[in-house]
Amino acid sequence: MKKRKLIASVGALLVSIMVLGSVLSGCANSEKDGASIASASVEEQVSAPVEVQGESAEAPEGGVPAALFSQVPLSLPPELENVETIEAEPWLQISETNPGIEGPAFDEEGALYLCDTSPVVPENHILKIDSDKQIETVWTGTEDPVGLAFDQEGRLYAACRIGVILAMDKDGGNPETITPTYNGEKLSFNDLVFSPEGNLYVTDWRGTIVDPVGGVYMLTKESGYTEAVQVVGNLASPNGISLSPTGDVMWVGVTLSNSVLKVSLAGEGQVADMLGIVPVCYNTGSDGPDSNKTDSAGNLYQAFMPGGRALVFDCNGIPVENILIPERANGKLTMTSNLIIKPGTKEGYLLTSDFMNGAWIYSFDAL
Numbered sequence: 001m002k003k004r005k006l007i008a009s010v011g012a013l014l015v016s017i018m019v020l021g022s023v024l025s026g027c028a029n030s031e032k033d034g035a036s037i038a039s040a041s042v043e044e045q046v047s048a049p050v051e052v053q054g055e056s057a058e059a060p061e062g063g064v065p066a067a068l069f070s071q072v073p074l075s076l077p078p079e080l081e082n083v084e085t086i087e088a089e090p091w092l093q094i095s096e097t098n099p100g101i102e103g104p105a106f107d108e109e110g111a112l113y114l115c116d117t118s119p120v121v122p123e124n125h126i127l128k129i130d131s132d133k134q135i136e137t138v139w140t141g142t143e144d145p146v147g148l149a150f151d152q153e154g155r156l157y158a159a160c161r162i163g164v165i166l167a168m169d170k171d172g173g174n175p176e177t178i179t180p181t182y183n184g185e186k187l188s189f190n191d192l193v194f195s196p197e198g199n200l201y202v203t204d205w206r207g208t209i210v211d212p213v214g215g216v217y218m219l220t221k222e223s224g225y226t227e228a229v230q231v232v233g234n235l236a237s238p239n240g241i242s243l244s245p246t247g248d249v250m251w252v253g254v255t256l257s258n259s260v261l262k263v264s265l266a267g268e269g270q271v272a273d274m275l276g277i278v279p280v281c282y283n284t285g286s287d288g289p290d291s292n293k294t295d296s297a298g299n300l301y302q303a304f305m306p307g308g309r310a311l312v313f314d315c316n317g318i319p320v321e322n323i324l325i326p327e328r329a330n331g332k333l334t335m336t337s338n339l340i341i342k343p344g345t346k347e348g349y350l351l352t353s354d355f356m357n358g359a360w361i362y363s364f365d366a367l
Contacts, residue, residue, distance in 0.1 A: 071331030071356065074308055076322065077284035083311075085322040088350050088362035092133050099353035101361075102291070103158070103191075104340040105148040107170050112340075113138070113156065114351065115145045118359070126158065126172070129361075138172035147191035147291070152198060157225075159189035159202055165225055180219050182228040187217065191240050191291050196247040197268050200225050203238040209256050212236040216252055218269035229269050232261075232277060240291035240338070244298050244315065251300050253289030258282060260289050260302055262317050280317025291338035299367050301339055303350065308334035310350055312367060323364050325352050332357055341366045 076085075094101050098118035105113045116125040126139040126148070139145075139158075143166060147159035150170070158166040163186040165178040180187065180202075190205035200219040207214030216232040219225040232238075232252065240253035250263040259282050264275035271277060283289060287307030294300055298315035301323070308328025312321040327333045332354060339350040348366040353359035 071334075071354070073331050074287075074328045074334060076309070079284060080311065080319060080322055083319050083322050085324060086364060087324050087326050088348075088364040090360060091349065091363040092129065092361045094127070094135070094359040094361065095353075096358040099335055099355055099359055100337075101351045101353060101359045102146040102337050103148040104338055104349060104351060105150055105156070106340065106342055107150055107156075108154055110342070111170075112342075112349065112361075113148050113170070114361075115148060115158065116359075117144060117146055120355075126156075128170075138170070139166075139168060139175070141166075143177075147189065147202075149192050149194055149200075151194055157192060157194075157200065159192040161188050161190065161205070163188050165189065165192075165200070165202070165219070167225075178219075178225050180217070180226050180228045182217060182230060187228065190238070193241050193243050195243065195268055197221070199268055201231070201241055201243070201250065202228075203241050203252065205237045205239055205255070207236045207238075207256065209236045212257075214238045214254075216241060216250070216263075231269050231271065232263060239289060240293075240302065242292050242294045242300065244294055245296055246298075249298075249315075251292055251294065251302075253292050253302055255288035255290065255305075258285075258288050260292075260300075260313070260317070278317070280313065281311075281319070287334075290336070293338075293340050295341045295366055296343075297367065301341065301348065301366070303336045303339050305337055306334040306354075308332075308336055308352065310336060310339055321367065323348070323350060325350070325362060327357070333360060 098121055100118035101114050102117055103115040112129040114127055116127055123140055125137050128136045128138050143160040144162050145158035145160045149157050156168050156170050167176040187204040188206050190203045192202045194200055198221040202217050204214050212234045214235040214237050215230055217228040218231050220227045235254050236256035238252050239255045242251045248265050252261040259279045262278045262280045264272040266272040287304040290303045290305035292302040300313040301310055303310045308325040310323040311319055314320050325333050333352045335354050336352045341348050346366045348364040350362045
């Protein structure tokens, strides 16, 4: 049972890799070897040794498929090769061995919070990083939080893949578990953002390209965030979600359709009739859009997983800058899951990891 649970966690954390993982399973080896990995059972992949940069490495214990473990050099999609490119720089290592950091959020004092949701460790953590880069654990549990946001009163909210929203003081005190439902059905949350009116937009990241049951929902403040109103439906694993500074544009990264949506809003939870929903990007390649953030100018910063990169769009959805993890050229630290711009600054932070090199925060200069 333990192995099955951890396999499910890996699949949950890396849905873009498991479904769109041809980069890892088909390109790392010869055509014959790629076919062997594709046809092998999960249990066979877990225990199979893999060649990593000329060395044989055993997949870590706990049900991690070896196909997710290969380190494959990555190139940019051809349409982005002439877009300005910057390289992010190492800022802080969170773990030497465990991947899976997510959900960055700054509090009003400038401390950075994030989720430690490694699939090879049973417990999850919410971490606080102060200005001296000291790390403190403020919450520990098994609810699988992957997205964080502070409300206007400074209370911390966490979106959890098991279908609950955790609310707590920023020191982890006074915890509350909220279980929103839609038509009596529990959802699976990935990311979240507060609207100007204090309502909470969340992504329900269920669904595949052939069964798009995921969507974007608004959890109403007046209901204590228990009432879910569908804003956009029929999506294939929607992931990241952000709002423009004025709150009238919503950006959604949809992992399994490999697209980024610009959603014009006519009001709280209401899609505009004229502009409506526009896919501004269909990504080339197997790395899908993960989480995203906007800056004070309305630019969108979109992480791609497992791409080792982020892409900046202007407010019209035009790509203007690549942000690269340098190690991606060697197939390392490609699990770029999320990012954030520190409020009031141009300081950007990109979260990345892999099974060989652990979990890192990289810094970059925002626009």
